[in-house]
Structure formats: structure tokens, C-alpha cells
Amino acid sequence: MNHQFIPLSVPNLKGNELEYVTHAIETEWVSTGGPYVDEFEARMADYVHSKGAISCQNGTSGLHIALQICGIQQDDEVIVPTLTFIAAINPVKYVGAEPVFMDCDHTLTLDVVKLQTFLVQECTFRDGNLINNQTQRLIKAIITVHVFGNMADMAGIMKLAAKYNLKVIEDATEALGTYYTSGPYINKYAGTIGDVGVYSFNGNKIITTGGGGMIISNNQDYLNAAKHLTTQAKSDDLYYTHDAIGYNYRMTNLQAALGLGQMEQLETFIAIKKANYEHYRQVIATIEGLELLPFREDVRPNYWFYALYLKTTYPLNRDALIKYLHSKNIQTRPIWGLISDQKPYEKNQSYQIELAKDYWKHVVNIPCSSNLTKTEVNRVLQALKYPETNRYFSKEAVPFSD
Structure with missing residues (x-):
């Protein structure tokens, strides 16, 4: 379909x-x-x-x-x-x-x-x-x-x-x-x-x-x-x-x-994005190898972007998952390339960059528009729950390994 x-x-x-x-x-x-x-x-x-x-x-x-x-x-x-x-x-x-x-x-x-x-x-x-x-x-x-x-x-x-x-x-x-x-x-x-x-x-x-x-x-x-x-x-x-x-x-x-x-609609947008985030979070918590990263407990966030963390136990790595979801007509993206690694900044001082490298390897942003419907959220979740690993999983296809 x-x-x-x-x-x-x-x-x-x-x-x-x-x-x-x-x-x-x-x-x-x-x-x-x-x-x-x-x-x-x-x-x-x-x-x-x-x-x-x-x-x-x-x-x-x-x-x-x-x-x-x-x-x-x-x-x-x-x-x-x-x-x-x-x-x-x-x-x-x-x-x-x-x-x-x-x-x-x-x-x-x-x-x-x-x-x-x-x-x-x-x-x-x-x-x-x-x-x-x-x-x-x-x-x-x-x-x-x-x-x-x-x-x-x-x-x-x-x-x-x-x-x-x-x-x-x-x-x-x-x-x-x-x-x-x-x-x-x-x-x-x-x-x-x-x-x-x-x-x-x-x-x-x-x-x-x-x-x-x-x-x-x-x-x-x-x-x-x-x-x-x-x-x-x-x-x-x-x-x-x-x-x-x-x-x-x-x-x-x-x-x-x-x-x-x-x-005039900002608070409505935030309420919608929160509801979608919570729905994602509850289902993703049941999928082995995935975690929807939380927001701080001491803030009311605007829930702008949802960050999906891929553990090594998930059958697809970052690039393979992005490719797989694209085949399902679902747009996602990796987190940004670290700025200290970019050509204009290679000579600038960096201090103990460690955790950012891990997030760069393992985070994928999933659909989060304020007009995203529950049906569309469920489509994304269905794809995440049952990835077609035989076709899209290839560690050689990505520029990193764990």
C-alpha cells in the first residue's frame, strides 16, 4: 500500500x-x-x-x-x-x-x-x-x-x-x-x-x-x-x-x-505536540532497542522535536532506519553533524567531546508536526515496531560502527 x-x-x-x-x-x-x-x-x-x-x-x-x-x-x-x-x-x-x-x-x-x-x-x-x-x-x-x-x-x-x-x-x-x-x-x-x-x-x-x-x-x-x-x-x-x-x-x-x-495558536500547538510525544513515548518504551529521549523534569517543554535513540540491540542502525522509513514514505533525519568536526572549525579548540559523539551516531528525529494525526503517529510506530531488517540492515552502509 x-x-x-x-x-x-x-x-x-x-x-x-x-x-x-x-x-x-x-x-x-x-x-x-x-x-x-x-x-x-x-x-x-x-x-x-x-x-x-x-x-x-x-x-x-x-x-x-x-x-x-x-x-x-x-x-x-x-x-x-x-x-x-x-x-x-x-x-x-x-x-x-x-x-x-x-x-x-x-x-x-x-x-x-x-x-x-x-x-x-x-x-x-x-x-x-x-x-x-x-x-x-x-x-x-x-x-x-x-x-x-x-x-x-x-x-x-x-x-x-x-x-x-x-x-x-x-x-x-x-x-x-x-x-x-x-x-x-x-x-x-x-x-x-x-x-x-x-x-x-x-x-x-x-x-x-x-x-x-x-x-x-x-x-x-x-x-x-x-x-x-x-x-x-x-x-x-x-x-x-x-x-x-x-x-x-x-x-x-x-x-x-x-x-x-x-x-495565537502557540499553546494549542504545544498541547498537540505533547500529546503526540506521549503517545510515541508509551509505545516506543515497549520496543526493544529504542528510547524516546525525555525532556527535563523541571521544565514545561514546547516538545518541538522528538529524538529517538537507537540502542545496539535494535536491528537497524541510524542510516539504515532512515532509509527504511523513507521507503515507507516517512521522513526522518539524523542529528546534526558535530560542528567541531566541520571543515571551517577543525582547527578550533574542543574540550572533551564524548557524549555528543554518541548522540550523533544514535539519534534519529521522527515526525513531530503540530498537525500530525494520531493515525500518522501510529503508522510511524508500526514501522518502528516491525522493521524489514533483511533488506535494509547493513552495518557496512554507515560511516560508523559500535
Whole structure:
């Protein structure tokens, strides 16, 4: 039987998006000015309880601006995770700085224990400056990524940042709607704890504007600087006077109109994704060799992506499973290639990268769209439960072995 294709993660545009976008077109506010931009920024700031929000073209541009307003400059260093999408790291190079790569923990986010060991054993803190003993560069900031809608150990990260005078930039591009339910940051949303947070509204995110992103902060000076830099650093709008190198990183009114319709449905999307995750989890727990990775117990996650861990007892390895599910018209993907292994970053310092390598070998993301039906979830589960091993299982076909 030829089943309909089940995509990995696609938009859900069944609310007021068409009405708002149509209104923007009818009023001819389609470019980077218009009331929907201001309204979307205000709605976002209100939702996550931040002092303000500045829209931008995508998450990458948001991180680029975040680094600049945090004062990261040429030849500085920024501590980053190796297990993430490369867009979280490239902006470090945009500002002329260098990344130092850290391992992940079992939440797939930055390992705070190893981070502390690195800061104590591999660095010198003198006169308010953190110096990397190996490179003799100044370490100025940490970028932490809330992977798949989970939350990093922000209490641990913020404690170390305060001790060593480091800025903290939260890449919350995958974690809009995730917040702590206990601990020192109870009710604090992903992106609102560090100095600057960044969201993404790419087509596969929990809400989308097609492209688009958002910079948030509780520091008004940072918000003002972000607004200035994303709008070409104009000091005089009428006479086009510019006092810095700025960027055309503005969100359009059409994108913001779409985003406003999406924001109205965000909590509904999270509820659907949670229900599907729980259904997956209960059945996968009965399948030998598979585990659906959990989220932190002290957070309300947004359940953005589901991470399936393949143990060696499962009859298919990562690449064979992806190929097999593709034959069943089910889209999946491996976790990202570790950034410290990528060609542009091979010469950068990495510190005790171990667990991330294991997750790279064994994690597959399975369908998780907010419009995924229970019938489709059951189709995926049926395929996982009864893999056709004789045709697709070949250890020689994959670039790793256990």
C-alpha cells in the first residue's frame, strides 16, 4: 500500500494567518514598516515576559546582533556547544571571534559540569578577564542552545557566567514556549534568563513566519542597540545619517502578520505536540532497542522535536532506519553533524567531546508536526515496531560502527 507522505516538521497555518496577511496586502503595508511588526514584537515580549523584543530576518541574524550588543569583538572567544545546528556558531565568526566547543549532557544541551572544569583547569581569571590558557585569548561569552525545545541548565550556566564575568546568549530558536516549572528560574521562559535571547520562525519551527526571528532582552540598552543595528544604524531617518555599520535585518509586515496568527495558536500547538510525544513515548518504551529521549523534569517543554535513540540491540542502525522509513514514505533525519568536526572549525579548540559523539551516531528525529494525526503517529510506530531488517540492515552502509 502506498501511504501518503509524512513529513518531519511542517507549518500549521489554520488560524487567522490568511486574514492578517490579506489585510497587510490590502492596506499595502508589505515591507519592513507596518503595524503588524510592532504588534508581533509586543505580543512576543508579553508572552515570554521580557522587557522588549526586536524582530529580525532569522535566528542567525538575531545571534549576529546579540554577539555585537554583548561586545564580542575580533579575536575574542565564545564558548559554544558542538551539538547544534551550525547557524548557532557561524555568527561567532561573523564578528571575528573564535568558538571553543563544549560537549553536551543527557539533555543534549551544553554540559555545565565539563564547562566548569574547563573554566577552572584550562583558564585563568585575572582582573575581571577570563583568559584561555591554550590560546591566550579573552573568553567573553557563552552561547547556550536549548536543543529540540529542551532547556539547558541555566542555573549552572548563569552561576559560572557571574563568577567569570561572561555574557550569556540563549539560542532559544527551538524553544519558544519552554519554561522552568521549578528551581531558581521557575516560570522563566527559554531565552529570557541570559543577557540576550534569540528565537527563530523558520518553516520547521513551532511557529513560523516563513523566515524571521526575534531578539529579546530585559536590558533596555541592548534592545535599543538591536533595533538600531537591525535597521541600518540610522541616526537621522530623514537625512539618512548613519553612525555605525548596520544591517538590513528587518522583518517585513507580511512576515509579522503571519507570525501574529501563529502566536495565537502557540499553546494549542504545544498541547498537540505533547500529546503526540506521549503517545510515541508509551509505545516506543515497549520496543526493544529504542528510547524516546525525555525532556527535563523541571521544565514545561514546547516538545518541538522528538529524538529517538537507537540502542545496539535494535536491528537497524541510524542510516539504515532512515532509509527504511523513507521507503515507507516517512521522513526522518539524523542529528546534526558535530560542528567541531566541520571543515571551517577543525582547527578550533574542543574540550572533551564524548557524549555528543554518541548522540550523533544514535539519534534519529521522527515526525513531530503540530498537525500530525494520531493515525500518522501510529503508522510511524508500526514501522518502528516491525522493521524489514533483511533488506535494509547493513552495518557496512554507515560511516560508523559500535
